[in-house]
Amino acid sequence: MQRQLFVRFHSVAAINAPTLAKRHLLSKFFPKMAPPYKLIYFDKPGRGEPIRLLFKYGGVVFEDVLIKREDWAQLKQKTPFGQLPLLEHNGKRVNQSVSICRYLGKLVKLAGKDDWEDLEIDAVVDTITDLRAKITIVRLEKNVALKKTMKEEALKETVPFYLSRLDALVQKNNGFLALGRLTWADLYFVGKIPIFSEFMGEDTIAKYTNLKALIDKIHALPGIKK
Amino acid sequence: MQRQLFVRFHSVAAINAPTLAKRHLLSKFFPKMAPPYKLIYFDKPGRGEPIRLLFKYGGVVFEDVLIKREDWAQLKQKTPFGQLPLLEHNGKRVNQSVSICRYLGKLVKLAGKDDWEDLEIDAVVDTITDLRAKITIVRLEKNVALKKTMKEEALKETVPFYLSRLDALVQKNNGFLALGRLTWADLYFVGKIPIFSEFMGEDTIAKYTNLKALIDKIHALPGIKK
Missing domain, CATH: 3.40.30.10 (Glutaredoxin)
Structure with missing residues (x-):
């Protein structure tokens, strides 16, 4: 093999x-x-x-x-x-x-400085994972008609619910998801964008200006920049 | 309130x-x-x-x-x-x-001694969470007939798949889920037992003798013992 x-x-x-x-x-x-x-x-x-x-x-x-x-x-x-x-x-x-x-x-030194900081990073990561899990349920639905309804509902409710709150978090956190600075939660989120984009379209994400700015910032980082 | x-x-x-x-x-x-x-x-x-x-x-x-x-x-x-x-x-x-x-x-000093040990604990916790997530999908299904089929399938495939592997892990790890000693993964697992029991019945879990012994051991710990 x-x-x-x-x-x-x-x-x-x-x-x-x-x-x-x-x-x-x-x-x-x-x-x-x-x-x-x-x-x-x-x-x-x-x-x-x-x-x-x-x-x-x-x-x-x-x-x-x-x-x-x-x-x-x-x-x-x-x-x-x-x-x-x-x-x-x-x-x-x-x-x-x-x-x-x-x-x-x-x-790679993107964790918290103490256990509580790590908890704050972990919590936002788990929230991103919640959104991903809700999307996965729709993606795995085999009944075509039902899948269509589920997707419409997700795009109307679940996606805005999560993205608006994550966007507000980034605004509150100095342009990052947690702790007011770059952490592994930001790279985790940006690593999920291919899955999110495929489901909801890049345009949907781009509407959340703080999230969009975060994504662009991560893509411009040395090492990650293509 | x-x-x-x-x-x-x-x-x-x-x-x-x-x-x-x-x-x-x-x-x-x-x-x-x-x-x-x-x-x-x-x-x-x-x-x-x-x-x-x-x-x-x-x-x-x-x-x-x-x-x-x-x-x-x-x-x-x-x-x-x-x-x-x-x-x-x-x-x-x-x-x-x-x-x-x-x-x-x-x-409470039930974490790993280094980052890799923490990773081993985290991985088994996430696996338990995977099982819980698969159960939740069935529990939330509103269509009664479909829910029945989904539950039968879960009890026949998903539950034995996870419990047999977790049971083998406990056997390999000196009676615990990770690192050959008590960690927070064990308490996390035992904390999930009420949800698991409600779904699959206590008898189902009791068949996995290593898991059953772990549950009993945790319940007998000072502080936890009722």
């Missing part, structure tokens, strides 16, 4: 903390060393994108193992809970994308 | 870490001080129960504000995202039950 996988290696310039710069330097001098982190996910944004953004932001070298849909059935049996993404590090392997993002948020 | 609320105060004997003992002592000598934490949730287990278990385990004094269903519509407007539970501390207020549990897990 290995040969069927398309593997990308990322080594983006380290940008902020000295420890990150050191880690990057290390990878420069020992280019043949296996990257310390391996992300296993499908060859699409989905739940993998916030993880990739965090790696890129931090300039952390990682192996981006892209699974093709046709290879999934075979791999699924070998995963702990039948799910991707998986993160491998030091011979250990974990699932759960949000947990992985939280871990990487600490690694 | 305040007078309609039934408020319980908890002050359970501190049990393990010296800091917890100290905090408890403090509350003993200054019994008139307002409890440092206020939990606002409905007068049922639901999403509040894992939070209550963590407070009780740690002997942390908290105000347990129990909201009656008939008072909810009025309060809902004042919550950040139309949801309970809310945790109040030092004049600040946050939502999101899992985030609150993680914060309390650190407070």
